[in-house]
Amino acid sequence: xxxxxxxxxxxxxxxxxxxxxxxxxxxxxxxxxxxxxxxxxxxxxxxxxxxxxxxxxxxxxxxxxxxxxxxxxxxxxxxxxxxxxxxxxxxxxxxxxxxxxxxxxxxxxxxxxxxxxxxxxxxxxxxxxxxxxxxxxxxxxxxxxxxx
Ligand SMILES: [Zn+2]
Ligand SMILES: [Zn+2]
Numbered sequence: 001x002x003x004x005x006x007x008x009x010x011x012x013x014x015x016x017x018x019x020x021x022x023x024x025x026x027x028x029x030x031x032x033x034x035x036x037x038x039x040x041x042x043x044x045x046x047x048x049x050x051x052x053x054x055x056x057x058x059x060x061x062x063x064x065x066x067x068x069x070x071x072x073x074x075x076x077x078x079x080x081x082x083x084x085x086x087x088x089x090x091x092x093x094x095x096x097x098x099x100x101x102x103x104x105x106x107x108x109x110x111x112x113x114x115x116x117x118x119x120x121x122x123x124x125x126x127x128x129x130x131x132x133x134x135x136x137x138x139x140x141x142x143x144x145x146x147x148x
Contacts, residue, residue, distance in 0.1 A: 013100030015082035020059035022084070022096060024052035030109035031098050035117035036132065042074055043083055046117070049095030050106065071146065090144050 008027040014020060032049045039047035057063070064078045075084040086095045098106065110128040111117075112135045130138075136146060 008103065008105070011101050011103060013096060013102075015059075015062075015077040015080050015084065015100065017077065017080035017082070019062040019079045020057070020077045020082070020084060022055055022057050022100060024055040024096070024101075026053035026055075027101070027103075028052070029103075029106050031106050032095060032109050033111045033123070033127075034113050035111060036113035037116050038068060039086075039113075040116075040118075042068070043097075045121075046111075047086065047095075048098040049086060050098045050101070050103075051093065051095050055094070055096075071144075 008029050010023065010025050011027050013022040013024070027050055030050065032047075032051075034047040034049070036047075059077070062077050062079050063075050063084065065073050065075045068074050071089050073087040073089055075087070076082060077084060082100070083097050084100065085097065087093065088095070108123065108125050108127045110130060111123065112130045113132045114129045115131040115133075139146070
């Protein structure tokens with residue numbers, strides 16, 4: 001399929017042990033990559049997230065949520081340790097780990113916090129590259145605030 005803004009049909013994702021499943025009906029075939037220090041510490045490398053307008057999460061008793069900042073929650077399966085999503089709490093937006101879903105027709109939408117990316121790796125694809133300051137400015141332009 002073309003990796004434009006066409007939505008993928010129904011897709012099901014799961015953690016390694018299968019205790020947590022995510023059924024999404026409106027996944028966008030676009031991957032957001034975050035190079036920030038927190039994402040890399042969380043997952044061992046850059047975060048690759050995909051989002052959906054409509055989804056159902058099952059296996060609630062296996063999910064642990066961690067408030068990684070005043071505006072973000074990160075969730076993982078407490079049985080197998082698989083990271084599940086990053087949730088931006090002011091908008092309730094979930095960014096699911098792309099690797100939960102067995103999908104190939106994806107393209108990188110953008111890379112963010114490129115100013116925090118270490119030098120030892122680079123993606124070959126040419127994509128929009130945004131610094132942390134640019135991402136925060138975009139969010140503030142939408143009315144969000146990150147002051148404590
Ligand atoms: Zn699991
Ligand atoms: Zn990040």
